[in-house]
Amino acid sequence: MKRTIVAMAISLAAASAAHAQKFCIYDPVGAQGSAYAMAKDYALAAKGWGVAIELKAYTDERVAAEDFKAGQCDGVGLTGLRGRQFNHYVGSIDSIGSVPSYKHLRTVIQVLAAPQSEPAMKSGNYEVVGIFPLGAAYVFVRDKSINSIEKAAGKKIAVLDFDKSQARMVQQLGAQPVASDITNFVAKFNNGQVDIVVAPGIAYKPFEMYKGLSNGGAVYNFPLAQLTGNLIIRTDKFPAGFGQKSRAYILTQLDNAERTIKQAEADIDKKFWLNLTPADQEKYTVMMTEARVQMTKEGFYDKKMMGLLKKVRCKFDAANAECATNVE
Known part of the structure; x- marks a missing residue:
């Protein structure tokens, strides 16, 4: 009798695993990272929607994206920059200078x-x-004397090789783009192969960015973009209505995400933060706007998304000069 019960339990467990949807989750730290921890909470919530999710951690985002494209994953968690290939509209949120805060x-x-x-x-x-x-x-710089747009000219800047818009932006600065990937762009900064890198605060500790800042480096206290992460699925692998339930759930997690971000930024030693002059901030804003408009024309960014992001900016600052123009 016991053998029968055990056999039935094993059979049920195997059947459950066979019907589980597999999510490939990118986390630079792997299964011990914060992104993977949030994915575990997500999988638990999905049970309430009648969906069993099996998680697999990836420390190489490119591999996670390729496995998803190849059908080895039913869902994937990755950065919005990498996710742009799956949805150009959503992937354009991370465009340069379009989301100020x-x-x-x-x-x-x-x-x-x-x-x-x-x-x-x-x-x-x-x-x-x-x-x-x-x-x-x-912007992280190895030498805080690089404290203006003009001084970035001729410097080596790490850019993600799959996001061509970054290389274009660097070239407009008169700097030299150095093709990199998420797995090595900070290493190049830390060991001096590049002078400048752009990264979020959450990368500071896991990637030990303090090593690259240790000899007189600095972090510009001026955001170039608000970076996002995406959860993406193959729609035919999930029940109808799953997507809307998932998006509603993610909304409930925004406060937790904000706390994590603020803590990561607070972990950056205060001595490294560099406040730009109002004049330089204005130069950056103008340069980013010009670059964004041009790259939208060339198809790097989705025009409809650029329109939405402008509406949001003008909602918070209706007096902004751009709100009276039709440039975007």
Whole structure:
């Protein structure tokens, strides 16, 4: 009798595993990281929607994306920059200078989580079922004397090789782009192969960025973009309505995400933060706007998303000069 019960239990467990949807989760720290921990909470919530999720941690984002494309994963968790290939509209949120602060990003995420936005979350058989904040992208320099746009000219800057918009931006600065990947871009900064890198605060501790800052480096206290993470699924692998339930759940996690981001930024030693002059901030803003408009024309960014992001900016600052123009 006991053998029969045990056999039935094993059979049921095997059947459950066979029907579980596999999510490939990118976390630079692996299964011990904060992204993977949030994925475990997500999998627990999904049980309430009648979906069993099996998680697999990846420390190489490129491999996670390739496995997802190859059908080895039913869902994937990765950065919005890498996720752009699966949904150009959503992937354009991380565009240069388009989301000035976390409050702007929260509004964007709320709009996209609404049922009315569901069609835009789908692209072919892919569906974005969650957008979450990763924090502002800051400029890290090995030498704090590089404290202006002009002084960045001729310097080596690490850029992600799969995001061509970064290389374009660096070239406009008159600097030299150095093709890199998430697995090595900070290492190049730490060992001196590049002079400048752009990264969020959450990368500071895991990637030991204090090593690259240790000999007189600095972090510009001026966000270039608000970075996001995406949860993306193959729609045909999940029950109808899963995407909307998932997006609604992610909304409930925004406060937790914001606390994590703020703590990560607070972990950066105060001596490294560098405040730019108002004049330089204005130069950066103008340069980023010009670059964003040009790259939208060239197809790097989605025009419809640029329109939405402008509406959000003008909601918070209606007096801004751009709100009276039709440039975006």
